[in-house]
Amino acid sequence: MIDSNSQFFAILTAVGEAKQANATALGVPWTFKEMAVGDANGADPIPSRTQTKLINEWRRAPVNQVRTDPANPNIIITEQVIPSDVGGSWIREIGLFDADGDLVAVANCAPSFKPLLAQGTGKTQVIRMNFIVANTAQIVLKIDPAVVLATREYVDNAVIEALAKLDFKHSALVATTANIALSGIQTIDGVLLPSDARVLVKNQTQAKDNGLYVVSPTGVWIRAQDADTSLEVTPGLFVSIEKGTVNGDSVWQLVTDGPIVLGTTALAFEMVAGRTGVNAGSYRNVTVDKYGRVIAGTNPVTSIAEGGTGATTADAALSALGGAPVAAAIPSVSQLDSTTDFDSLVDAGWQSALYGGAAGERNPNHPDGQLPVSAESGIANYYWGMVAKYASNLIQVAFPYVSSADTALATIKFRLFGGDEKSPWRSLLHLDYFRSAAANATEALRGVLRIGTLGEVNAGALDTVVVTPKKLFNGAVIITGNYAALKLPTWLGGWTLQKGSVTVTAEGSGGASVSVTLPVAYTSSYALNATFVYTGGRLDNGNVAQVRDKSLNGFTVDNQWMGSGSSLAGVIDFFAFGR
Known part of the structure; x- marks a missing residue:
């Protein structure tokens, strides 16, 4: 009769003891395949190592999980889930069978009736057997993917383990800035650590000790649950830092290449986002790290030989350069051939004389042609000429003198020289004509696009206009x-x-x-x-x-x-x- 003095336990059978010894000695795997339950014909069974079968077995099915006890590696836990549509009998005895079909472990348990749904009630029952072995090295631990039933504990643990293997870890309160003792309450990066705070340790003298830790108020820190095994500490993992004078609001990445053995491999973390210590502002010289971030900036005074003046005003800059630049000497009207005038301007520089003849005549080389100047003609006088020169190739530009009678045609002109060949004079208005004639840009063709209206942006129908940041953010x-x-x-x-x-x-x-x-x-x-x-x-x-x-x-x-x-x-x- 079951009472408060009854004892319940699991043992290896004689066959199980022999098979474990053989597996350990020869180094061969030992696989557990099935679990059985029985009602012991209503008796209160006592497990015996000489058993080869249960007293009265009424169900046998594959195990859905075989694992070691996290608290004691010499204890094997086997598990089977009995669904709600199976039952109608008592459970008083449990047996474990290996892949050869031999009973290798047997246990008794407090009587438990497994009802059928037809009886008006039902339950899904988990059967576990825990037994001690001398060596678990050769025992095959498994989870059967064909068994769809699982305990809540198993699912919770599986989810925790899966999340812990992700490269994105839970944020840490602070990150270290120097080598520290991994124990007790202390202040790191200006923050007094509370108990159980997460800390990114990244500056240890022994880099193998770097990683994510949880603060212990009285003893040695332990590694965080999501980063305490090699499978969970993978190359490229990210961790965000919440607080700190230096490292607050930053993101760090593990840049150590795999394979990583936690506690042996040196772990190196680098900041991929966050403050670099450079104040916001403008700098003449900057230092950029491999991620493209500015990590230093200075405003040095550079010498003229280095391409700068070190000055902050125009007058000071000119003084540093030795004074204002002096224009080159230019020819006067009397020095130019009146029959060629503008053709004679073949040197780079500005010309401060009226070309075209003082008597008001024009020649074929004048920007406005050969017609004589008159108050009503609308023809402009050109007082300035500029030449950009490379070898025998020139670009000549003429600037007009604008008067009340000249405004209609007073436009800047240009022409090209190529050896002895000269192009006609062209107005810069040609550039506007070119722009208006240019095709709209497409995905395959370069061109021009206009800025879309707010209504067009909101409609989202056109693919031929440009959207400005102001319209893109309108209403947000x-x-x-x-x-x-x-x-x-x-x-x-x-x-x-x-x-x-x-x-x-x-x-x-x-x-x-x-x-x-x-x-x-x-x-x-x-x-x-x-x-x-x-x-x-x-x-x-x-x-x-x-x-x-x-x-x-x-x-x-x-x-x-x-x-x-x-x-x-x-x-x-x-x-x-x-x-």
């Missing part, structure tokens, strides 16, 4: 803080997303209702969701968030208690979406 609003808002620009419909949190007391204590004014008022309508969040331990209670008095610019939220458990104080989070 960004508000941060406890009440935060993001209003999309008009070309995205102007939809507004808002969120926030309010603290509420328990219902009936005078503060369970809170009025909320949204950071951005809606103009049409919006959807709203509010949720009560309790920050303490798990409790059975019926607290819910109730929204009332909803308007376009806010609402009132209540902490309601539905009668289950007790009323609690907490936080109500809300999220709104609309326009």
Whole structure:
């Protein structure tokens, strides 16, 4: 009869002991395949090492998990899940069979009836057998992917392990700036560490000790749960830093190449985003790191030989250069052949004389042709000429004298020289003609595009206009803080997303209702969701968030208690979406 003095345990059978010894000696794998349960014909069984079968087995099925106990590596845990549609018998004895079909371990348990759904109740039952072995090295640990049932504990552990292997780690409070002792409470980067704070350790003399740690207030720090095995510390992992005078609001990357053996491989972290220590401003000389970030900037005084004057005003710069530049000597009218005039200007520089003949005559080389000058002709006199010269190739530019009678045709002219060949004089207006004749740019053709109107940008139909940053951001609003808002620009419909949190007391204590004014008022309508969040331990209670008095610019939220458990104080989070 089962009572408070009854003992329940699991042991290896004689066959199991022999097979374990053989696997350890020969180094061959030992695989557990199935678990069986029985009712022992209603008796209270005592496991015996001489057993080769259960007393009265009524179910046998593959194991869905074989693993070692995290707290004791010499304890093997085997597990099987019995679904809700199997049962109708008592469970008093458990057996474990290997791949050869031999009973290698047997256990008794407190009687448990496994009902069938047809009986009006049902349950999914987990059967576990824990037994001690001398050596687990040759035992094949497994999870059967063909078994779709799993315990909640297994799923929770699997999720935690999977997340820990991701390259993006949970943020750390601070990052070290020098070698430290990995123990106790201390101040790092200007921040006094609280107990259990996460710290990125990156400056240890022994780089193998770098990594993510959790602060222990009394003893040695331990590595963070998501970075305490080699599988979880992978090349390229990222971690964000929350606070610190030097490293606050930065992101660091592990740049050590794999394979990585935690505790043996030297770990090196580099900042990929964050403050570099250079104040905002303009600098003449800057130093850029391999990521393209400015890590140093100076404003030195450079010598003339280095291409600068070290001056901050025009007069001081000219003085440093030895005075204002002196124009080169230029020919006068009397030095030019009156029959060739502009053709004679073949040297670079400015000409300060009227070309074309003092008597008002023109020759074929004049920018406005050979017609004589008259007050009504509209023909401009050209007082200035400039030549850009390379070998025998020239570009000649003529600037007009503008009077009340000349304005219609007084435009800047240019022509090209190529040896003895000269092009006709052209007006710079030709450039405008060229621009107006240019084709619109496409994905395959270079060209010109005009700036789109706000209506065209909002419509989003054209592919032949340019969008400016002002129109791209038109109507957008960004508000941060406890009440935060993001209003999309008009070309995205102007939809507004808002969120926030309010603290509420328990219902009936005078503060369970809170009025909320949204950071951005809606103009049409919006959807709203509010949720009560309790920050303490798990409790059975019926607290819910109730929204009332909803308007376009806010609402009132209540902490309601539905009668289950007790009323609690907490936080109500809300999220709104609309326009």
